[in-house]
Amino acid sequence: MAHGRDHRTTGMTEKCGVVGVSLSDRDAARPLYYSLYALQHRGQESAGIVTHDGFQQHSHVEMGLVGDAFDAADLDQLNGQTGIGHVRYPTSGGVNASCAQPFSVSFKSGSLGLAHNGNLVNAGEIRSELEALGHAFTSNGDTEVIAHDLARNLLEEDLVRAVKRTMSRIHGSYALTIMHDEAVLGVRDPEGNRPLCIGKLDDGYVLASESAAIDTLDGELVRDVAPGELIVLESDGSGFDSYQLVDRDATAHCFFEHVYFARPDSIIDDELVYEARRDLGRELWAESGIETDVVMPVPDSGRSFASGYAEAANDDGADVEFAEGLMKNRYVGRTFIMPTQDERERAVRLKLNPIRSTVEGRTVTIIDDSIVRGTTSTQLVDLIRDAGAEEVHVRIGAPPIVAPCYMGIDMASRDELIAADKSVDDIREIIGADSLSYLSIDAIADVLGRAKGDLCLGCVTGEYPYDIDGESTDRDVSRPVVGSESAPAGD
Numbered sequence: 001m002a003h004g005r006d007h008r009t010t011g012m013t014e015k016c017g018v019v020g021v022s023l024s025d026r027d028a029a030r031p032l033y034y035s036l037y038a039l040q041h042r043g044q045e046s047a048g049i050v051t052h053d054g055f056q057q058h059s060h061v062e063m064g065l066v067g068d069a070f071d072a073a074d075l076d077q078l079n080g081q082t083g084i085g086h087v088r089y090p091t092s093g094g095v096n097a098s099c100a101q102p103f104s105v106s107f108k109s110g111s112l113g114l115a116h117n118g119n120l121v122n123a124g125e126i127r128s129e130l131e132a133l134g135h136a137f138t139s140n141g142d143t144e145v146i147a148h149d150l151a152r153n154l155l156e157e158d159l160v161r162a163v164k165r166t167m168s169r170i171h172g173s174y175a176l177t178i179m180h181d182e183a184v185l186g187v188r189d190p191e192g193n194r195p196l197c198i199g200k201l202d203d204g205y206v207l208a209s210e211s212a213a214i215d216t217l218d219g220e221l222v223r224d225v226a227p228g229e230l231i232v233l234e235s236d237g238s239g240f241d242s243y244q245l246v247d248r249d250a251t252a253h254c255f256f257e258h259v260y261f262a263r264p265d266s267i268i269d270d271e272l273v274y275e276a277r278r279d280l281g282r283e284l285w286a287e288s289g290i291e292t293d294v295v296m297p298v299p300d301s302g303r304s305f306a307s308g309y310a311e312a313a314n315d316d317g318a319d320v321e322f323a324e325g326l327m328k329n330r331y332v333g334r335t336f337i338m339p340t341q342d343e344r345e346r347a348v349r350l351k352l353n354p355i356r357s358t359v360e361g362r363t364v365t366i367i368d369d370s371i372v373r374g375t376t377s378t379q380l381v382d383l384i385r386d387a388g389a390e391e392v393h394v395r396i397g398a399p400p401i402v403a404p405c406y407m408g409i410d411m412a413s414r415d416e417l418i419a420a421d422k423s424v425d426d427i428r429e430i431i432g433a434d435s436l437s438y439l440s441i442d443a444i445a446d447v448l449g450r451a452k453g454d455l456c457l458g459c460v461t462g463e464y465p466y467d468i469d470g471e472s473t474d475r476d477v478s479r480p481v482v483g484s485e486s487a488p489a490g491d
Protein backbone atom coordinates (compact mmCIF):
# COMPACT_ATOMS: atom_id res chain seq x y z
CA MET A 1 0.00 0.00 0.00
CA ALA A 2 1.45 3.32 -1.01
CA HIS A 3 0.42 4.95 2.26
CA GLY A 4 1.86 2.06 4.19
CA ARG A 5 -1.18 2.02 6.48
CA ASP A 6 -3.64 -0.74 7.00
CA HIS A 7 -7.29 0.25 7.16
CA ARG A 8 -7.82 -2.31 9.89
CA THR A 9 -5.74 -0.27 12.27
CA THR A 10 -6.35 3.25 10.94
CA GLY A 11 -9.98 2.80 9.90
CA MET A 12 -9.68 5.09 6.90
CA THR A 13 -9.43 4.03 3.28
CA GLU A 14 -10.03 5.64 -0.09
CA LYS A 15 -12.45 3.50 -2.00
CA CYS A 16 -11.53 3.96 -5.63
CA GLY A 17 -9.34 5.25 -8.41
CA VAL A 18 -10.40 5.76 -12.03
CA VAL A 19 -8.63 6.19 -15.34
CA GLY A 20 -9.54 6.56 -19.04
CA VAL A 21 -7.30 6.52 -22.11
CA SER A 22 -7.69 7.32 -25.82
CA LEU A 23 -4.73 6.67 -28.14
CA SER A 24 -4.05 7.21 -31.85
CA ASP A 25 -2.45 3.92 -32.88
CA ARG A 26 -1.74 1.49 -30.07
CA ASP A 27 -3.84 -0.53 -27.68
CA ALA A 28 -4.96 1.22 -24.50
CA ALA A 29 -4.69 -1.87 -22.25
CA ARG A 30 -1.07 -1.49 -21.14
CA PRO A 31 -1.20 2.26 -20.46
CA LEU A 32 -4.40 1.63 -18.47
CA TYR A 33 -2.67 -1.15 -16.54
CA TYR A 34 0.30 1.08 -15.66
CA SER A 35 -2.04 3.91 -14.62
CA LEU A 36 -3.91 1.55 -12.32
CA TYR A 37 -0.58 0.60 -10.75
CA ALA A 38 -0.02 4.31 -10.04
CA LEU A 39 -3.46 4.51 -8.41
CA GLN A 40 -3.18 1.28 -6.42
CA HIS A 41 -3.19 3.21 -3.12
CA ARG A 42 -6.79 4.26 -3.88
CA GLY A 43 -8.13 0.70 -3.88
CA GLN A 44 -6.67 -2.77 -3.34
CA GLU A 45 -9.61 -5.13 -3.43
CA SER A 46 -10.28 -5.37 -7.17
CA ALA A 47 -8.97 -4.01 -10.46
CA GLY A 48 -10.54 -3.85 -13.90
CA ILE A 49 -10.15 -2.59 -17.44
CA VAL A 50 -12.74 -2.21 -20.19
CA THR A 51 -11.64 -1.41 -23.76
CA HIS A 52 -13.42 -0.97 -27.08
CA ASP A 53 -11.95 -1.90 -30.47
CA GLY A 54 -14.49 -0.03 -32.59
CA PHE A 55 -16.72 -3.09 -32.90
CA GLN A 56 -17.09 -4.51 -29.42
CA GLN A 57 -16.22 -4.06 -25.79
CA HIS A 58 -13.59 -6.17 -24.00
CA SER A 59 -13.51 -6.46 -20.25
CA HIS A 60 -11.32 -7.97 -17.56
CA VAL A 61 -12.20 -7.38 -13.92
CA GLU A 62 -10.63 -9.39 -11.09
CA MET A 63 -10.39 -9.36 -7.35
CA GLY A 64 -6.96 -8.53 -5.98
CA LEU A 65 -4.13 -6.08 -6.55
CA VAL A 66 -3.43 -4.80 -10.06
CA GLY A 67 -0.34 -7.00 -10.33
CA ASP A 68 -2.37 -10.10 -9.48
CA ALA A 69 -5.52 -9.21 -11.40
CA PHE A 70 -3.92 -9.18 -14.87
CA ASP A 71 -1.40 -11.31 -16.69
CA ALA A 72 0.03 -10.67 -20.16
CA ALA A 73 -2.66 -12.79 -21.84
CA ASP A 74 -5.40 -10.80 -20.10
CA LEU A 75 -3.92 -7.57 -21.41
CA ASP A 76 -3.48 -9.02 -24.90
CA GLN A 77 -7.17 -9.77 -25.23
CA LEU A 78 -8.15 -6.22 -24.21
CA ASN A 79 -8.11 -4.91 -27.76
CA GLY A 80 -8.76 -1.34 -28.77
CA GLN A 81 -7.21 2.08 -28.53
CA THR A 82 -9.69 3.42 -26.00
CA GLY A 83 -10.56 2.16 -22.55
CA ILE A 84 -11.22 2.86 -18.91
CA GLY A 85 -9.92 1.28 -15.72
CA HIS A 86 -10.68 1.11 -12.04
CA VAL A 87 -9.20 0.07 -8.71
CA ARG A 88 -11.64 -0.46 -5.88
CA TYR A 89 -11.88 -1.03 -2.21
CA PRO A 90 -15.52 -1.97 -1.63
CA THR A 91 -17.22 -1.59 1.73
CA SER A 92 -20.98 -1.74 1.56
CA GLY A 93 -22.16 -5.10 0.25
CA GLY A 94 -18.91 -6.72 1.36
CA VAL A 95 -16.06 -7.91 -0.75
CA ASN A 96 -17.41 -9.57 -3.84
CA ALA A 97 -16.87 -9.65 -7.54
CA SER A 98 -20.31 -8.24 -8.41
CA CYS A 99 -19.22 -4.88 -6.98
CA ALA A 100 -15.91 -4.85 -8.86
CA GLN A 101 -15.56 -2.30 -11.67
CA PRO A 102 -15.63 -0.99 -14.37
CA PHE A 103 -19.29 -1.88 -14.52
CA SER A 104 -20.24 -2.73 -18.11
CA VAL A 105 -23.59 -3.19 -19.78
CA SER A 106 -24.91 -3.50 -23.33
CA PHE A 107 -28.19 -1.90 -24.22
CA LYS A 108 -30.21 -1.01 -27.30
CA SER A 109 -28.07 1.84 -28.49
CA GLY A 110 -24.63 0.43 -27.68
CA SER A 111 -22.29 -0.55 -24.88
CA LEU A 112 -21.51 1.32 -21.71
CA GLY A 113 -18.70 0.98 -19.18
CA LEU A 114 -18.45 2.97 -15.96
CA ALA A 115 -15.75 3.48 -13.37
CA HIS A 116 -16.76 5.50 -10.32
CA ASN A 117 -14.88 7.11 -7.45
CA GLY A 118 -17.17 8.55 -4.80
CA ASN A 119 -20.53 7.76 -3.35
CA LEU A 120 -24.07 8.83 -4.24
CA VAL A 121 -26.41 9.96 -1.52
CA ASN A 122 -29.63 9.26 -3.44
CA ALA A 123 -28.77 6.03 -5.29
CA GLY A 124 -31.55 4.14 -3.45
CA GLU A 125 -34.25 6.49 -4.71
CA ILE A 126 -33.09 6.29 -8.31
CA ARG A 127 -32.70 2.52 -8.09
CA SER A 128 -36.28 2.10 -6.82
CA GLU A 129 -37.57 4.29 -9.60
CA LEU A 130 -35.65 2.38 -12.28
CA GLU A 131 -36.63 -0.99 -10.82
CA ALA A 132 -40.27 0.08 -11.00
CA LEU A 133 -39.64 0.85 -14.68
CA GLY A 134 -38.31 -2.66 -15.28
CA HIS A 135 -34.52 -2.29 -14.85
CA ALA A 136 -32.90 -5.35 -13.30
CA PHE A 137 -29.82 -4.74 -11.12
CA THR A 138 -27.01 -7.24 -10.64
CA SER A 139 -25.14 -5.54 -7.79
CA ASN A 140 -26.00 -3.33 -4.86
CA GLY A 141 -23.52 -0.61 -5.85
CA ASP A 142 -24.42 2.93 -6.87
CA THR A 143 -22.29 2.73 -10.03
CA GLU A 144 -24.80 0.39 -11.60
CA VAL A 145 -27.51 2.93 -10.78
CA ILE A 146 -25.60 5.62 -12.72
CA ALA A 147 -25.05 3.18 -15.60
CA HIS A 148 -28.74 2.29 -15.87
CA ASP A 149 -29.83 5.89 -15.58
CA LEU A 150 -27.39 6.93 -18.30
CA ALA A 151 -28.33 3.98 -20.53
CA ARG A 152 -31.96 4.99 -20.24
CA ASN A 153 -31.24 8.63 -21.06
CA LEU A 154 -29.08 7.62 -24.04
CA LEU A 155 -32.15 6.06 -25.64
CA GLU A 156 -33.69 9.51 -25.92
CA GLU A 157 -30.85 12.00 -25.95
CA ASP A 158 -27.43 12.52 -27.48
CA LEU A 159 -24.42 11.69 -25.32
CA VAL A 160 -23.88 15.14 -23.81
CA ARG A 161 -27.55 15.71 -23.00
CA ALA A 162 -27.88 12.22 -21.59
CA VAL A 163 -24.95 12.82 -19.20
CA LYS A 164 -26.39 16.19 -18.24
CA ARG A 165 -29.74 14.61 -17.48
CA THR A 166 -28.16 11.93 -15.31
CA MET A 167 -26.13 14.61 -13.50
CA SER A 168 -29.34 16.48 -12.73
CA ARG A 169 -30.71 13.36 -11.02
CA ILE A 170 -27.78 11.96 -9.04
CA HIS A 171 -26.74 13.64 -5.80
CA GLY A 172 -23.42 13.02 -4.11
CA SER A 173 -19.79 12.56 -4.87
CA TYR A 174 -18.57 11.21 -8.18
CA ALA A 175 -15.54 11.29 -10.42
CA LEU A 176 -16.39 9.02 -13.34
CA THR A 177 -14.68 7.63 -16.38
CA ILE A 178 -17.22 6.31 -18.84
CA MET A 179 -17.03 4.38 -22.12
CA HIS A 180 -19.90 4.72 -24.52
CA ASP A 181 -18.92 2.42 -27.39
CA GLU A 182 -15.37 3.61 -28.19
CA ALA A 183 -15.83 7.12 -26.72
CA VAL A 184 -14.10 7.80 -23.40
CA LEU A 185 -15.66 10.41 -21.11
CA GLY A 186 -14.71 11.95 -17.79
CA VAL A 187 -17.20 13.58 -15.44
CA ARG A 188 -16.66 15.30 -12.11
CA ASP A 189 -19.52 16.06 -9.77
CA PRO A 190 -20.67 19.70 -9.59
CA GLU A 191 -18.95 20.14 -6.20
CA GLY A 192 -15.68 18.57 -7.36
CA ASN A 193 -15.58 16.39 -4.26
CA ARG A 194 -13.23 13.76 -5.69
CA PRO A 195 -10.31 14.64 -7.97
CA LEU A 196 -10.04 14.01 -11.71
CA CYS A 197 -7.49 15.41 -14.13
CA ILE A 198 -6.59 15.36 -17.83
CA GLY A 199 -3.17 14.49 -19.21
CA LYS A 200 -1.58 14.60 -22.65
CA LEU A 201 0.54 11.76 -24.00
CA ASP A 202 2.62 11.77 -27.19
CA ASP A 203 -0.10 9.79 -28.91
CA GLY A 204 -3.27 10.54 -27.00
CA TYR A 205 -5.02 11.71 -23.87
CA VAL A 206 -5.64 10.30 -20.43
CA LEU A 207 -8.10 11.00 -17.62
CA ALA A 208 -7.09 9.95 -14.10
CA SER A 209 -7.97 10.40 -10.44
CA GLU A 210 -4.45 11.67 -9.79
CA SER A 211 -1.71 13.19 -11.88
CA ALA A 212 0.78 10.55 -10.66
CA ALA A 213 -0.92 8.19 -13.16
CA ILE A 214 -0.17 10.65 -15.98
CA ASP A 215 3.48 10.86 -14.86
CA THR A 216 3.68 7.07 -14.98
CA LEU A 217 2.74 7.22 -18.67
CA ASP A 218 5.34 9.92 -19.32
CA GLY A 219 2.55 12.35 -20.03
CA GLU A 220 1.94 15.95 -19.11
CA LEU A 221 -0.77 17.20 -16.79
CA VAL A 222 -3.07 19.46 -18.84
CA ARG A 223 -5.43 20.51 -16.03
CA ASP A 224 -8.00 19.34 -13.52
CA VAL A 225 -11.43 18.47 -14.81
CA ALA A 226 -13.62 21.31 -13.48
CA PRO A 227 -16.45 20.55 -11.07
CA GLY A 228 -19.58 19.91 -13.14
CA GLU A 229 -17.57 19.44 -16.35
CA LEU A 230 -17.84 16.64 -18.90
CA ILE A 231 -14.74 15.80 -20.93
CA VAL A 232 -15.10 13.72 -24.11
CA LEU A 233 -11.82 12.35 -25.46
CA GLU A 234 -11.56 12.12 -29.25
CA SER A 235 -11.55 8.41 -30.11
CA ASP A 236 -8.42 8.81 -32.26
CA GLY A 237 -6.44 10.35 -29.39
CA SER A 238 -6.22 13.74 -31.14
CA GLY A 239 -7.81 15.90 -28.43
CA PHE A 240 -10.82 16.38 -26.21
CA ASP A 241 -14.01 18.41 -25.99
CA SER A 242 -15.21 20.09 -22.84
CA TYR A 243 -18.81 20.74 -21.77
CA GLN A 244 -19.48 22.67 -18.58
CA LEU A 245 -22.77 20.98 -17.78
CA VAL A 246 -23.52 22.19 -14.26
CA ASP A 247 -22.33 25.35 -12.49
CA ARG A 248 -22.47 25.80 -8.74
CA ASP A 249 -21.51 28.81 -6.63
CA ALA A 250 -19.26 26.76 -4.40
CA THR A 251 -17.16 23.61 -4.58
CA ALA A 252 -16.73 20.88 -1.96
CA HIS A 253 -13.28 19.44 -2.55
CA CYS A 254 -12.44 16.69 -0.06
CA PHE A 255 -9.67 18.21 2.07
CA PHE A 256 -8.56 14.73 3.12
CA GLU A 257 -7.35 14.06 -0.42
CA HIS A 258 -4.60 16.60 0.30
CA VAL A 259 -4.02 15.49 3.87
CA TYR A 260 -3.98 11.73 3.44
CA PHE A 261 -5.44 9.91 0.45
CA ALA A 262 -3.62 11.23 -2.57
CA ARG A 263 -0.02 10.41 -3.39
CA PRO A 264 2.38 13.17 -2.32
CA ASP A 265 3.68 13.38 -5.89
CA SER A 266 0.22 14.13 -7.32
CA ILE A 267 -1.01 17.60 -8.17
CA ILE A 268 -4.64 17.96 -7.11
CA ASP A 269 -6.68 21.06 -7.88
CA ASP A 270 -3.47 22.89 -8.81
CA GLU A 271 -1.59 22.03 -5.65
CA LEU A 272 1.27 19.55 -5.27
CA VAL A 273 0.14 17.30 -2.43
CA TYR A 274 3.65 17.01 -0.96
CA GLU A 275 3.98 20.81 -0.68
CA ALA A 276 0.52 21.12 0.83
CA ARG A 277 1.44 18.55 3.48
CA ARG A 278 4.72 20.29 4.26
CA ASP A 279 2.88 23.63 4.58
CA LEU A 280 0.31 21.99 6.85
CA GLY A 281 3.24 20.76 8.97
CA ARG A 282 4.63 24.32 9.13
CA GLU A 283 1.21 25.59 10.25
CA LEU A 284 1.08 22.86 12.86
CA TRP A 285 4.31 24.21 14.32
CA ALA A 286 2.96 27.79 14.18
CA GLU A 287 -0.25 26.79 15.97
CA SER A 288 0.96 24.32 18.56
CA GLY A 289 4.71 23.75 18.23
CA ILE A 290 6.55 22.37 21.22
CA GLU A 291 10.33 22.21 21.31
CA THR A 292 11.46 18.64 21.83
CA ASP A 293 14.82 17.01 21.15
CA VAL A 294 13.48 15.06 18.24
CA VAL A 295 10.56 15.20 15.78
CA MET A 296 9.54 11.90 14.18
CA PRO A 297 6.99 11.11 11.49
CA VAL A 298 4.69 8.11 11.68
CA PRO A 299 5.73 6.41 8.43
CA ASP A 300 4.69 6.99 5.76
CA SER A 301 1.67 9.19 6.32
CA GLY A 302 3.25 11.70 8.70
CA ARG A 303 6.48 12.23 6.79
CA SER A 304 5.76 15.40 4.79
CA PHE A 305 4.00 16.99 7.78
CA ALA A 306 6.92 16.22 10.08
CA SER A 307 9.52 17.62 7.69
CA GLY A 308 7.55 20.89 7.35
CA TYR A 309 7.01 21.03 11.12
CA ALA A 310 10.68 20.47 11.95
CA GLU A 311 11.81 22.96 9.31
CA ALA A 312 9.47 25.66 10.68
CA ALA A 313 10.66 24.88 14.21
CA ASN A 314 14.30 25.36 13.25
CA ASP A 315 13.45 28.53 11.25
CA ASP A 316 11.99 29.84 14.50
CA GLY A 317 15.25 29.20 16.30
CA ALA A 318 14.21 25.98 18.06
CA ASP A 319 16.79 23.22 18.14
CA VAL A 320 14.86 20.22 16.87
CA GLU A 321 16.26 17.13 15.19
CA PHE A 322 14.13 15.61 12.43
CA ALA A 323 14.63 11.85 12.61
CA GLU A 324 13.13 8.79 11.02
CA GLY A 325 12.94 7.09 14.39
CA LEU A 326 10.24 4.58 13.52
CA MET A 327 11.22 1.82 11.13
CA LYS A 328 8.53 0.13 9.15
CA ASN A 329 8.33 -3.50 8.18
CA ARG A 330 7.14 -3.20 4.61
CA TYR A 331 6.15 -6.83 4.40
CA VAL A 332 3.29 -6.75 6.88
CA GLY A 333 0.51 -6.50 4.37
CA ARG A 334 -3.22 -6.46 4.34
CA THR A 335 -3.49 -10.24 4.34
CA PHE A 336 -1.73 -10.51 7.65
CA ILE A 337 -3.74 -12.80 9.94
CA MET A 338 -4.25 -11.65 13.50
CA PRO A 339 -6.21 -14.38 15.25
CA THR A 340 -6.86 -12.80 18.63
CA GLN A 341 -7.54 -9.34 19.97
CA ASP A 342 -4.37 -9.57 22.04
CA GLU A 343 -2.31 -10.29 18.95
CA ARG A 344 -4.09 -7.58 17.06
CA GLU A 345 -2.81 -5.14 19.62
CA ARG A 346 0.69 -6.35 18.94
CA ALA A 347 0.28 -5.63 15.25
CA VAL A 348 1.90 -2.27 15.61
CA ARG A 349 5.05 -3.96 16.96
CA LEU A 350 5.23 -6.02 13.83
CA LYS A 351 4.79 -3.01 11.62
CA LEU A 352 6.79 -0.33 13.39
CA ASN A 353 9.90 -0.51 15.50
CA PRO A 354 11.53 2.52 17.11
CA ILE A 355 15.26 3.11 16.78
CA ARG A 356 16.10 3.11 20.45
CA SER A 357 19.12 5.42 20.20
CA THR A 358 16.95 8.09 18.55
CA VAL A 359 14.50 8.29 21.43
CA GLU A 360 16.22 7.00 24.56
CA GLY A 361 16.47 9.70 27.26
CA ARG A 362 15.07 12.32 24.90
CA THR A 363 11.88 14.32 24.48
CA VAL A 364 10.01 13.28 21.36
CA THR A 365 7.23 14.67 19.16
CA ILE A 366 5.52 12.20 16.84
CA ILE A 367 3.59 13.57 13.89
CA ASP A 368 0.77 11.91 11.99
CA ASP A 369 -1.95 13.06 9.64
CA SER A 370 -4.99 11.90 11.58
CA ILE A 371 -6.36 9.92 14.49
CA VAL A 372 -9.37 7.77 13.64
CA ARG A 373 -10.02 5.24 16.42
CA GLY A 374 -6.99 6.11 18.51
CA THR A 375 -5.70 2.54 18.74
CA THR A 376 -2.60 3.11 16.62
CA SER A 377 -1.69 6.34 18.42
CA THR A 378 -1.99 4.66 21.82
CA GLN A 379 0.28 1.84 20.71
CA LEU A 380 2.80 4.24 19.20
CA VAL A 381 3.04 6.36 22.32
CA ASP A 382 3.57 3.18 24.38
CA LEU A 383 6.19 1.95 21.97
CA ILE A 384 8.19 5.14 22.16
CA ARG A 385 7.97 5.34 25.94
CA ASP A 386 9.10 1.70 26.16
CA ALA A 387 12.09 2.62 24.04
CA GLY A 388 13.12 5.12 26.70
CA ALA A 389 11.66 8.48 25.63
CA GLU A 390 11.38 11.03 28.44
CA GLU A 391 8.33 12.75 27.00
CA VAL A 392 6.08 11.87 24.09
CA HIS A 393 4.08 14.64 22.39
CA VAL A 394 1.68 14.05 19.53
CA ARG A 395 0.86 16.54 16.75
CA ILE A 396 -1.77 15.82 14.10
CA GLY A 397 -1.85 17.53 10.70
CA ALA A 398 -5.67 17.62 10.48
CA PRO A 399 -8.55 18.58 12.76
CA PRO A 400 -10.23 15.91 14.95
CA ILE A 401 -12.47 13.55 12.94
CA VAL A 402 -15.86 13.87 14.61
CA ALA A 403 -18.23 12.40 12.03
CA PRO A 404 -18.29 9.72 9.32
CA CYS A 405 -17.78 10.20 5.59
CA TYR A 406 -20.68 9.47 3.24
CA MET A 407 -18.77 10.44 0.11
CA GLY A 408 -16.79 7.32 -0.59
CA ILE A 409 -14.19 7.15 2.16
CA ASP A 410 -14.27 4.05 4.30
CA MET A 411 -13.57 5.80 7.57
CA ALA A 412 -15.42 4.45 10.60
CA SER A 413 -18.82 4.88 12.14
CA ARG A 414 -19.49 7.63 14.67
CA ASP A 415 -19.24 5.29 17.65
CA GLU A 416 -15.79 4.14 16.50
CA LEU A 417 -14.37 7.65 16.04
CA ILE A 418 -12.46 8.60 19.15
CA ALA A 419 -13.06 12.34 18.65
CA ALA A 420 -16.81 12.01 18.04
CA ASP A 421 -17.63 12.45 21.72
CA LYS A 422 -14.33 13.21 23.42
CA SER A 423 -12.36 16.39 24.00
CA VAL A 424 -8.76 16.73 22.85
CA ASP A 425 -7.64 16.43 26.45
CA ASP A 426 -9.66 13.21 26.94
CA ILE A 427 -8.00 11.80 23.83
CA ARG A 428 -4.58 12.87 25.07
CA GLU A 429 -5.20 10.96 28.25
CA ILE A 430 -6.45 7.86 26.43
CA ILE A 431 -3.45 7.70 24.10
CA GLY A 432 -1.11 8.48 26.98
CA ALA A 433 0.68 11.45 25.41
CA ASP A 434 2.26 14.31 27.37
CA SER A 435 0.54 16.72 25.00
CA LEU A 436 -1.70 16.45 21.95
CA SER A 437 -2.68 19.07 19.39
CA TYR A 438 -4.52 18.96 16.09
CA LEU A 439 -4.35 21.43 13.23
CA SER A 440 -7.23 23.91 12.96
CA ILE A 441 -9.79 23.97 10.16
CA ASP A 442 -8.73 27.56 9.38
CA ALA A 443 -5.15 26.42 8.78
CA ILE A 444 -6.36 23.74 6.35
CA ALA A 445 -8.34 26.30 4.35
CA ASP A 446 -5.43 28.79 4.40
CA VAL A 447 -2.86 26.26 3.21
CA LEU A 448 -5.12 24.90 0.48
CA GLY A 449 -5.88 28.48 -0.59
CA ARG A 450 -9.65 27.90 -0.48
CA ALA A 451 -12.52 29.38 1.41
CA LYS A 452 -13.91 26.93 3.94
CA GLY A 453 -17.15 27.02 1.96
CA ASP A 454 -15.33 25.54 -1.04
CA LEU A 455 -14.13 22.47 0.85
CA CYS A 456 -15.88 19.41 2.14
CA LEU A 457 -15.20 19.42 5.88
CA GLY A 458 -18.01 17.04 6.80
CA CYS A 459 -15.95 14.60 8.84
CA VAL A 460 -14.37 17.37 10.95
CA THR A 461 -17.44 19.60 11.40
CA GLY A 462 -20.35 17.13 11.16
CA GLU A 463 -21.91 19.41 8.51
CA TYR A 464 -21.93 18.18 4.95
CA PRO A 465 -22.08 19.77 1.49
CA TYR A 466 -24.72 17.21 0.41
CA ASP A 467 -28.23 16.51 1.65
CA ILE A 468 -27.72 13.33 3.71
CA ASP A 469 -30.48 11.67 5.74
CA GLY A 470 -30.13 12.44 9.42
CA GLU A 471 -27.19 14.85 9.01
CA SER A 472 -26.99 18.63 8.77
CA THR A 473 -25.63 20.56 5.80
CA ASP A 474 -23.09 23.38 5.65
CA ARG A 475 -24.83 25.13 2.75
CA ASP A 476 -28.16 25.60 1.09
CA VAL A 477 -28.46 22.25 -0.69
CA SER A 478 -31.21 19.75 -1.32
CA ARG A 479 -31.45 16.49 -3.26
CA PRO A 480 -32.98 16.46 -6.69
CA VAL A 481 -36.50 15.12 -6.69
CA VAL A 482 -36.54 11.81 -8.54
CA GLY A 483 -39.72 9.95 -9.25
CA SER A 484 -41.95 8.84 -12.04
CA GLU A 485 -42.69 12.38 -13.25
CA SER A 486 -38.98 13.15 -13.79
CA ALA A 487 -38.14 9.85 -15.52
CA PRO A 488 -37.96 9.61 -19.29
CA ALA A 489 -41.08 8.01 -20.65
CA GLY A 490 -40.70 4.44 -21.92
CA ASP A 491 -37.70 2.68 -23.44
Ligand code: SF4
Pocket residue numbers: 193253254255256257404405406407408409456457458459460
Ligand atom coordinates in the same frame (compact mmCIF):
# COMPACT_ATOMS: atom_id res chain seq x y z
S1 SF4 B 1 -16.44 13.88 4.82
FE1 SF4 B 1 -14.19 14.11 5.07
S2 SF4 B 1 -13.28 12.36 3.98
FE2 SF4 B 1 -15.42 12.52 3.32
S3 SF4 B 1 -15.34 13.77 1.46
FE3 SF4 B 1 -15.72 15.17 3.15
S4 SF4 B 1 -13.67 15.86 3.79
FE4 SF4 B 1 -13.41 14.03 2.51
